[in-house]
Amino acid sequence: MAGILDSFSLNGKVAWVTGASYGLGMAYAMALAEAGATVVFNSSNAERVQKAISEYKAAGFDIYGAVCDVTKEDEVASFVADVEKRFGTINILINNAGIIKRIPMTEMTLAEWEDVINVDLTGPFICSKAVIPAMIKAGGGKIINACSMMSEFGRETVSAYASAKGGLKMLTRNICSEYGRYNIQCNGIGPGYIDTPQTAPLRQRGADGSMNPFDRFIRSKTPARRWGHTDDLKGLAVFLASNSSDFVNGQIIYIDGGISAYIGQDPSNIED
Ligand code: NAP
Ligand code: GCO
Numbered sequence: 001m002a003g004i005l006d007s008f009s010l011n012g013k014v015a016w017v018t019g020a021s022y023g024l025g026m027a028y029a030m031a032l033a034e035a036g037a038t039v040v041f042n043s044s045n046a047e048r049v050q051k052a053i054s055e056y057k058a059a060g061f062d063i064y065g066a067v068c069d070v071t072k073e074d075e076v077a078s079f080v081a082d083v084e085k086r087f088g089t090i091n092i093l094i095n096n097a098g099i100i101k102r103i104p105m106t107e108m109t110l111a112e113w114e115d116v117i118n119v120d121l122t123g124p125f126i127c128s129k130a131v132i133p134a135m136i137k138a139g140g141g142k143i144i145n146a147c148s149m150m151s152e153f154g155r156e157t158v159s160a161y162a163s164a165k166g167g168l169k170m171l172t173r174n175i176c177s178e179y180g181r182y183n184i185q186c187n188g189i190g191p192g193y194i195d196t197p198q199t200a201p202l203r204q205r206g207a208d209g210s211m212n213p214f215d216r217f218i219r220s221k222t223p224a225r226r227w228g229h230t231d232d233l234k235g236l237a238v239f240l241a242s243n244s245s246d247f248v249n250g251q252i253i254y255i256d257g258g259i260s261a262y263i264g265q266d267p268s269n270i271e272d
Contacts, residue, residue, distance in 0.1 A: 007244040011036035014087045015241060016080075018070050018127055019097025020063075021048040023196040024146070026055070027230035028094050028237045033061045035238045037092065040083050042068035044097075070097045070123030073130075080130045089134045092142045092241045095124035095168075100198060105159040113160045120164035124171060128186075132179055140183030144240045145172045147188035147252045149259060169252050176250030185249045187240050192256025193218045194228040203227070211272045220267040223258035232257075 010032055020029040020041035033039045033056075041063060043049050049065045056063040064086065068079035083090060098120045101112050128143055135141030150162035151169040168188065175186035193199060202214045219225045236255050239245050254260050 004244075008238055008242045009036050010092070010238070010242055013037045013091040013241070014083070014089060015039045015092035015094070016083065016090050016127075016131070017041045017094045017096055018068075018123070019043055021045065021052040021065070023198060024191065024194060024230050024233060025094070025096040026052065027234055028096060029056070029063055030059060030061055031234035031237050032092065032094075032241055033063060035242065037241070038087050040064045040066075040087065040090075042066055042070070042079055042097075044069045070095075070127055071118040073126050076126050076130050084134065089138045090131045090141070091135070091138065092144070093127060093131050094144045094146070094237065094241070095127055096146045097123055098146055098198075100158065100161045102157040102161075102201075104157055108160065116160035117164050117167075120161065121167045121171070124168055128171075128175060132175075132184065135184050136179070136182040140185075142241050142245075143172075143175055143184065143186040144237065145169075145186070145188045147172065147190040149190065149192055149254075149256060151188070151190055151252060152254075152260065172252060173250045180249050183246075185240075185245060187245070187248055187250065188252035189233065189236055189240065190252045190254035190256065191233055192222065192228050192254070192259045194230060194233070196230060199227075211270075213267075216267045216270045218259075219270045221259050221262065221264040222256075223262050225270065226257065228255070228257055 015032045015037040017025050017029045019025045021043035029039045029041050046067050049067055053065050068075045101116055124145055145168050147169050148165040151165040154162050172186050172188045203212055233255055
């Protein structure tokens, strides 16, 4: 009889992680590969794709990557056709690719707003639409969307990002609603504040070496008084990609060190 750990195995599965040339996407790709999946990834830049392929290889993973901008429907269609030809049906999609522009809303141009919405919300629409028909034919599949604290909360300067991530929460629920009958589970991962290139500016120290005020703020809002690390999210990615989550659908699972449950403490208590 198969043991409980077998339900977390991804052996025989093909997984696509979008935007996995660095950051959280790279962690998800390595986790799914370690769990047995054949993993493929894309990013918008040829140099960073090649660099990532070498990094995966150095870490012991043979992971296929190619340039594909998630906002370009034709590039996504070609990428999916290429992957299906090489490896077969894509069973797991992690819509991870994302950007942020931290600009006060009234100073944000329409082009800047549209850039963020296109990558963070329209991209997951395009990529999910590209894989769902084959998932239905295969008897089911897994779609995991990169949601955020900003799927629930706002803050200054992130209007486009928060709007996209709030929309992504509802796209997650809608894919669940529309395709759950075909054994497709669509859930969201909601990371808190994680130390990646995307959040590096929020931790950058002052010229005098002083702690970034936002860094101190986030530590005061997190019960563990630390930022998350990409390794903290690997287990949840494997869980949502595996058969162990076959009856979990339309959920956003927050992995935030407790930020969303905690009123926070006086930032002056946070030591450097
Ligand atoms: P990151 O370090 O900025 O990495 C973003 C990844 O997306 C890169 O691989 C980037 O590669 C790729 N990408 C950007 N635009 C793309 C496009 N148009 N087409 C294809 N790939 C594209 O971000 P991260 O911190 O790892 O975050 C990953 C995801 O988790 C994002 O959706 C983010 O919103 C979300 N998230 C992050 C945090 C956090 O605290 N870090 C928390 C919650 C949610 P190229 O630049 O080479 O294209
Ligand atoms: C910001 C951060 C956040 C994180 C993440 C939090 O500027 O507030 O970039 O948005 O990226 O989304 O969950």
